[in-house]
Amino acid sequence: MQSERVVGQPVFRKEGLAKVLGAARYIDDLSMPGMIYGATVRSAIPRGRVLGIEFSPGIPWDEFTIVTAKDIPGKNYIAMINNDWPCLVDGVVNHPQEPILLLAHPDRHLLPQAVAAVHVRYEEMSSVHSIEESERGRTIIWGEDNVLKSYLLEKGDVDAAFAQPDIIIVVGEYTTGAQEHLYIENNGAIAMYDEHAGVTLWGSLQCPFYAHKSLMAVTGLPEDKVRVIQVETGGAFGGKEDYPSMIGAHAALLAMKSGRPVKIVYDRAEDMAATTKRHPSRTRHRTAVTKDGKLLAADIELCLDGGAYSTLSSTVLSRATIHSGGAYFWPNIRVRSKAYATNTPPHGAFRGFGAPQALFATERHMDRVAKAVGLTPEEFRRRNLLLTGETTSTGQVIRQQIDLQGWMERALDCANYREKKARFDRENPDGVRKKGIGFAVFLHGSGFTGSGERYLNSLVGVDATAEGRIRVLVSSTEFGQGTNTILCQIAAETLGVDYDVVEMAPPDTGIVPNSGPTVASRTAMVVGRLVQSAALGLKQTLIASGLLGERYLTEEFQAAAKAHIGKHGGLCSMSRYQAPPDVYWDDQTYRGEAYAAYAWAVYVAEVTVEVTTYSVAVDDFVALQEVGRVLNPVLATGQVEGGVAQGIGYALYEKVSWDRGLMKNNQMTNYIIPTSQDLPKIRVYFEEVPFEHGAYGAKGIGELPMDGPAPAILNAIAHATGEDFNAIPLLPEDIAERLAAGAPAAQEMATV
């Protein structure tokens, strides 16, 4: 392993220099000849019928291109799992900010006024705005019962376990809020149409082939008449998985009608109000545990708020369901999960994809179970953490050599946990600054769930150009996380050439094969592995052709590639996904290998709760994870630091203020994310147990760090204050409400 030259090295980002120099060009930096600008008229009510649309005088309407649902040549939906998400409202509005009508004009400054001058008349209908309201079912807004999707996962005999004598039962309810991605670059797209070439879309996006599929549906054009090109993308976090298909379809519709290239770029207020967020959740745990602290059974009921359309909710719910058991061995477990419809813009993919919600509940609950049986959180976990050879909630046998107990000990040592815990217990009673330390042990499944990777059937290529440069051909995109760099590292390593001569082919559906979406922590493990085998194929071709010896320098490799191209006209090697052997998954019963591999982690948070202002500061953070193989230590560390920061935001700062399905605080002044001044030093540690089917042993890493901070922090706050807080975001206002009940209030002082 240590003999690797490129993999595992902190090589520079492929696109790093251009970004640092300001030369990287994002969607709003691009312009096309004759390009005009598009804008969106959105619904002002959560639910109702559109009675009419009026255009106020004072605007030169004849200069505008106007598109409504009637202008859609193909299907009026964004092609996803259920195809229930309209591209444009056609009669019925189901959430605030739903796109109703599109406008385009050469002068972008005229657009805000024009949007404001379109008046939509509605007949309002009653609407639903929480999981509870949706569950009650007094107003049905989706299907027959408001349930977008439900799952039942069952292992063992849960009811029998709860009926056993001499057990302790612990119950709890945990809730999490919505979260905004707040990528630096807002959503944006440019579309161009001509009769011969069809539609070309340039977009800030994660998944070119998702947009491709939706554009085909909306435009009614065949596969080869739709082309999607990802441009430099300023962050995504899952927020550019589905929505680019929407804004892209809008730009395409305007381009088709106007005959001109059309750019739509949202400003921050529109992006925050109209696009997806993380699903809010409510999870109820009922746990049976023996008096000596062995977990017997879990009965878990998990609900997500999916928003107005089903979009990705079924898959988010699936991941939440599977992660609900956490990193523990459960002889018996039942998870009943449901995603409910509400009249809110659809919630979507966000780093973690259901796992942060599930694991917040589980890891908060485990601290409470530990307390109920009189054990420390660490000793209780030690007795129940999964061991190699045991089975997960879905019955998947852990074949990998894991050492969760050892990793937990290492993380606790790094954090100086035991010494600090004792000291805080001693010192807290006197101070107005209460200190606490807490942790979470968790896992994150790498790649698509269950049979997902098999359906994706990803294809990857590595080729050489006439100039002797090596290219990686994938639809996996770069949006800050390091795709370009690690895939080039893998190719360079396998080919035995310098990293510098390997580059990424343009992320253009007209050029690259479909290697699947850039989501689900799958790029390093699944796509990376395919790059590795495609590269190996390329190398073997050259060796077999006699143009290359067994040992060579980079220049010799390039010369051989050129010679091969001269002789045969090209040099390309493709590799298609093959499921690892012994992988079995049953979509009906939710049994089997949920993921090819899991990454594991132990996160420890140290906090101060200041009881004058009820504010929480995270003072120290230890993040230890086992990720198979670290392909690039700088990028991997960056992923963890960023994920932890985002997790701290999720736990303590980021609150979407809803007003009947509308985000009220859709500006950065009032939607609070932590700044560098609010973050502790994040100390990152890695364990590496190579996964045989991942690229050079790599498993997923991108989402994992989002899962652990919230429960670790809330566990630390429980330690500091002696109070159980079971809902995030946990703001000073919430802590004040609880703690003030016990504080020396003015009334009591009156008796002095």
Place this chain on the structure above:
Amino acid sequence: MRSCSAECELLTPGSLEAVLCLLHDEPGLWTPIAGGTEIMVLYGAGKLTERKFVSIAVPELREITEDGGWISVGGGCSFTQIRRHVGIQKHFPMLAQCASWLGGIANQNRGTIGGNLANASPAADSPPALFAYGAELELISARGKRRIPYEEFHLGYKKTALALDELIGTVLLPKRFDDSLRYVRKVGTRNAQAISKICMAATATVKHGHVEEIRIGMGSVAPTPLRLAATERALMGTELTDAAILNVVIWEARRALASETAPIDDIRSTAAYRTLVAGNLLEEMLRTFAGAAR
């Protein structure tokens, strides 16, 4: 940008005199723009109703001078200037501190004290320190100058004593608080780049354990930045050095505070939280003063 620059007009007369003449000749027609850090936010959001602007970024308003018993801060001074000024750091450290809390570096480079006061947000960060230091304002117009105590500047929510043709010319600070006890604290939505949920500053003189003079300013607890006159009255003459008495003093002070403040629920916090924390800060201040006086 949800506003259209073609619809706006901006004049840059270049001298104070020319600015004042313009404001005087067409009162109410021209909106002064200094750093623009309030105005441009509204502009970007398409919420700016004004269309005609006059830049008041003129050298005459950008000076900080020290003479005799006063430091005079020009209404056009940036918070970076204020934060870095040696005299302010020495005599009015809480003002320098508040300046350092205001927004981020870019914001401090552009945002001015005149803009902060004239904008009259109850959540602004410089007012509490100005109350605590007994600041006065010199308001200027083509008609002349007038000097008012800062307490008389805020008349109601976003209403000030400024006439249509007037500017905040100078903020005057008396150098008589060097030996005072002081307390300052900002409770924001986070540690930097945060609008205050509560901001507080106070100075006090405690002799033989008794409060002889006290001035407290607080933000975000009323429609305007507030000097806590009732709380100050309740505290005048009270004893801080006896622990049992101190508890009663704190209780009385909290009650007085509640009588003169009326925090609200808004997008940044709740009335309940603000009420509680305002009281807690007051208590923290009194315990700090008591500790220092002992």
